Amino acid sequence: MTETLPPLEQLTLRMIAMPRDTNPGGDIFGGWLISLMDLAGGTVAIHHSNGRVVLAAIDRMSFLRPVFVGDEVSCYAHIIKTGTTSMQVSVEAWVRRPKDGDTHKVTEGHFTFVAIDDVRKPRKFQKH
Template sequence: MADGPPQQQPAIRVSTMPADANAYGDIFGGWLMGQMDLAAGLVAARHARGRAVTVAVEGMKFHAPVAVGDEVSVFADIVRVGRTSMTIDVQSWRRARHSEESCLVTQAQFVFVAVDEHKRPRPIEAAGTIS
C-alpha cells in the first residue's frame, strides 16, 4: 500500500454521515464506490470537454473501513486515453476527524467513454492531460 495520499489536490473531499453507514458505524462500500465514480466523472468530463459515462470499474479493492465522521478524499488521475475512452486510477483516503494521519481505503480503475448528444461514443479532442 502507499505511504501517503497523492500530493495533488483531491477531485472531491467529503465528510461521512450516519445515513451512509451500516448498523456497525462503517460506511457502505457502495457509497464509497459512488464517491469514487463522482470524482472520476469530474476528471473524465473535464478531459473529454463534454459528457462522459462510466462503462467499467476494474480491480476494486477495499483496504480498510471508513467510519462515520471520517473525512474521505478521493484522488483521480487519467492513466490512459484512447480514441473515445479514458482509464482513470482512483484512490480514496480516510482521515479521522481529529487526526492528521491518512489511510488508503479503496482503489480501482474507472473506464469512461466520451459521448455525444445522442449518447453515442465520440472522439476525445486532443488536449493536455487534466487530472
C-alpha cells in the same frame, strides 16, 4: 510498502462520512464510497474530454480499510490511459481520522469512462 501520503495534486473531491452512509453494522457502505469515486473519476474524464461521459466499467476495485462516521474522505483521480472515445481513470480514496489525524488509503480502482454525444453515442475527443 504501505503508502502514508496521498497524491495531493490529484485531489478531486472531499466529503465527511455521515451516519446516513452506514450499514447496520455501523461501518460506511462500500457503495457510498464507489459513488464518490465515480464522481471523482467522472469529473476528471469530463474535463479531459470536454463534455459528457458515462461510466462503462470498474476494474481492480479494492477495499483496503474500513471507513467510519466522521472520517474525512478524499478522492484522488488521474487519467492513466486514453483510447479513441474512452478514458481509464485511477481513483484512490483516503481517510483522515478525526481522533488522531492519521491518514490511510481505503480504496483504489480503475474507472473507465466513455465520452458520449447528445444521442449517447461514443464521441471522439482530442488527446491532451
